[in-house]
Amino acid sequence: MKNIDSKGHVTGKSIYLDDIPLIQGTQFGVVFDSPIAHGTITSVDYSKALAIPGVIKIITHEDIPGENQIGGIIPDEQLFSSTEVHFVGQPIALIIAESDQIAFEARKCIEIKISKKNIIVDPREAQQKDLLIIPPRTFELGDTENSWENCAHIFEGQADSNGQEHLYIETQGAYAIPMENGHIRISSSTQGPTAVQRITARVLGVGMHKIEVDVVRIGGGFGGKEDQATPWAVMAALGVSILNLPVKVVLSRLDDMRMTGKRHPYSSDYKIGFSKDLKVMAYETTFYQNAGAAADLSPAVMARTLFHGTNSYFIPNVKMTAYSCKTNLPPNTAFRGFGGPQGMFVIESALSHAAKELGISKHKLQKNNLLINGDEFPYGQIADGVELNSIWQEMESKFDIGSIEKEMDEFNSSHTDVKKGFSLMPVTFGISFTKTPMNQARALVHIYTDGSVGVSTGAVEMGQGVNTKMLQIAAHVFLIDPKRVKLESTNTTRVANTSPSAASSTADLNGKALQKACNTLLERLKTCAADHLGVSSKDITLKNGMVYTNENPTDLTWEQLVMMAFLKRICLTENGHYATPKINFDMKKEKGHPFAYHVYGLALTQVTLDCIRGTYDFDAVKIVHDFGKTMNPSVDFGQVEGGLIQGMGWMTMEDLRYNNDGQLMSNTLSTYKIPDIYSVPKTVTIEPLETNGNDMAILKSKAVGEPPLMYGIGAYFAIDQAIKSFNPNFNSTFDAPFTHEKVLMALYGSLVSE
């Protein structure tokens, strides 16, 4: 089934936040933010701004009736700064005016004085000064300290990966409207409606029941709207509570890029040791996560870095320590992969480093160390259902890695101006929120008396096709025409206390809850049909909108059955609740079974380097991916293709730049480039691995949102390899992204000594 939204999308009829018809009296909010990365506000003069005709009100921390606090995991972030500012872009006030144009005009007239303090943008510097968001965490397995002496080869180095701007094409925004009795209804472009509701209630000092949050869909999120959609919604609601008029806050692209956090940059040290037969015996790494100025989701992101620090390899002795370092950048946040990619980049760097020193192909080293069933992850979970070896075999049989390598070597020895490189990137990604309590969801199903069905879940549709999957599940259980099912907006009054749509697990959690609700309803209907037909309900089946007994059709249609049940006063509404079984994690021991299952895959990336200009083109990416039993190939393949390209962008051209004053230099779409249609690989081939699927996954169809992003890491190492064949003296610096600048410098070194 194609994405149920696609018809609306191609005709421009789908509704996004900015498309909601405005209610009369709607006012527009523009955020006034700190121009300085660290300091104390000594004075703010709003008088000139307030004098502009059309400016209604400027809301500051003083106007907050509840708590001036929006921190999720840790309460360390104010909605509006009261005295201290900690990053450029930190909100100080909301200017409310009759139009955004007036509000923007007014913003220019605000005079602020800030006495500056020392600015830190480097996570290692922050760590040295003990500026940490939370205490460091360490994952350990075996005993690294006593392993080094038994290692035949040891390599040490540093690997850094930069941040990444989400660049959802729809910017952040919210529209809040006053309802009766002080209730407020917020439409928000958020992945986490409950977070918006909870924080709004906190800031307004009211119960959560007074705040309703509704999301129809969002124009891309990628993690950037998990926590960071909240402030704008809260501000709009605050405006409503003060003015009793509808207030809309939509960020301009410049404001969005400046004010919101990104994927965390990481700087890391590694030490890796091998036995004579090139098994990794020991691995130590220290991660310095650049968290930005407040916790946001950084502690959780940091945890996932540790969970995925050994990627797809079994290493008997591991010690990984992570620091979440507080700097004067906007609080960094969730981004597809959620810290996992940063961890994987380090071990892949370590393996590349080793392969070069050892003079062997990296892929041989990778293959030699793949995880198998029964191996223990550093966090204590025992690997089960591992598909890595079968995936590797599939890759070899479909694409013949050996001959690709041979052809590449031949090409490189006969060409001087262009060089080719390739890499293999295995991925093992755990599915579940690593914070166990978040692994729950609910779904509300109504069967209307005409037999049509309304479904509400906690899942937010952001292009990942989750609503399509939900619809499939309902239609699958009831075996009715999918056209009879409608997916409702995600609304906190219908489905409450939801986890954000994140961690790749939205379809699993909400789908399982939905499946339960539908099954319960089905059982009720079967019982009703059995009573009517005088048979046992075990013998009843429903198919194609008809009732069958012992596989024989009856005259009873789905519609008649539903009406009959209604008249018998049988409940046609059900709320399903699902909590992932078996999972647990003990943070004291840093051990447990945090993941319902893992997703596995392998990507082979081929690149051609223009050694004259220092530019590159990707010839092909070949992927073998473990979908389980995909319930929707077009949606799932789309996630693989899209995730891959996003990961490649992170590793190649996406060049996030802050200067030492903490100012974002790559602050527009003209200075921050994401892949365009010409920069994607000429071919992308996806081979689904044949498996039986996993019962913990919805309809055995494994989660697919995040894992493919990490295939993009292969792009870095393919370029790295191609450079080596042009400049054998090149010492890899493992400093992603591999921009054109870095490539040219690596090919030739510098012209002038620095």
Next chain:
Amino acid sequence: MIEFILNNKPVKTDQPSGSLLLDFVRYEQSLIGTKIGCREGDCGACTVLIGELIDGKLNYRQVTSCLTPLGNVQGKHVVTIEGLNMESLSPVQQFMVDESGSQCGFCTTGFVVSLTQFCLANSTPSYKDAIASIDGNICRCTGYKPIERAAKHITESLTDKDQNETLDWLIAQKFIPSYFNQIPEMLNALPKGNHDSQNGTLMGGGTDLYVQKLDQLIDQDVDLILNTHGINNIEIENDSCTLGAGSTATDLLESDIFSSAFPRLKKHIKLVASSPIRNMATIGGNFANASPIGDFTAFFLALNAKIKLTNKDQNRTIYLKDFYKGYKDLDKSTDEIVSTISFKLPTQDSHFNFEKVSKRIHLDIASVNTAIQISISENEITQTHLSAGGVGPIPLYLRETCDFLLGKTLSPETVQSANEILQSEINPISDVRGSANYKRLLLRQLFYAHFITLFPDQFTLDSLK
């Protein structure tokens, strides 16, 4: 009063000519299918079509409505996604659905509009052109592969397109709604003439202006040079070519004169901005914007072009290389406009090349760009014009390097020595587009690339190492 046709109906508005087409369609007309992603021409979410009659034939081009002054659509046909919708999906829409070319959907209407422009183009459809039509559309979700597949199918479905009766054929095949065949008549019924103020900001395509000072323009009337008749003429007289400063990049690309004078023109222009931007961006605007990395400036500097500066009835002509006095400082009074550009057509023994590298190869501003025109006679360099951008406060014409090359034998040694002079002529700074060191190295490489590209038998990378 600005009058034009919006989808299937004529509209009149007294919005100022500097207000944006985007805001008009989205907020005045509630046509919400046109989206906002950046307001700087870099994402394509706001793409619409602009149609006009050229030699009696309807010609449609895609533009980013976020950079289109309302005044520039006077007398034209503006098509938003709503104007393409029919009872059932068009083949463009259907293939986008079938191939899952849409995920979050926020970029999708832009893609559909651009791909429809490809269908409407009065040329033989090719897959390459289909992709080129969406080179200004950014999608963060799909990774483009499904959109490529859709583009392939769309191209195939146009195989039988009747080049002479494009509109009728497209209407019959339900690519576009039937009202399109009334558009020529409706356009003819609109009053011509322009509504530019003489004291507003002088604006070409607006592709630099709106990015730089949006808020100073949108509630004003502007002085629109594109409404000046003949401002985009391209003519040859004797051995010299003259083009109106209002010629857009697309005008150059589609000009027979240019494509025969510059065999690699398509390749060069593909490196500049995107289709929708090129449809609006004027050459004069590129010069007058005085960005040190203007691509057309680099291009025409290497042609040793002259520009005519006009102030009412007074004209003076100067070399483009003398136009730039300092950072954003031009040899031009505020009342003068660049009216024409002229240059000597390349001769048999002259060779031209343009090189550019940026963070992203396409739809990006250069880290460094350079162009060269070099004439060779019996392996001796008889003339060179060399330009470089991104390596100084102004677009550079590298006089000393040109002087050095004159009379020298064409050889790797000459080129290597020339590079040393070149390095002394430039003064790059470190910024978001690259470090000073990188820009030096890159310019050396692009300088070498000129020779490797133009004289592959005599130059290889190895010979220059």
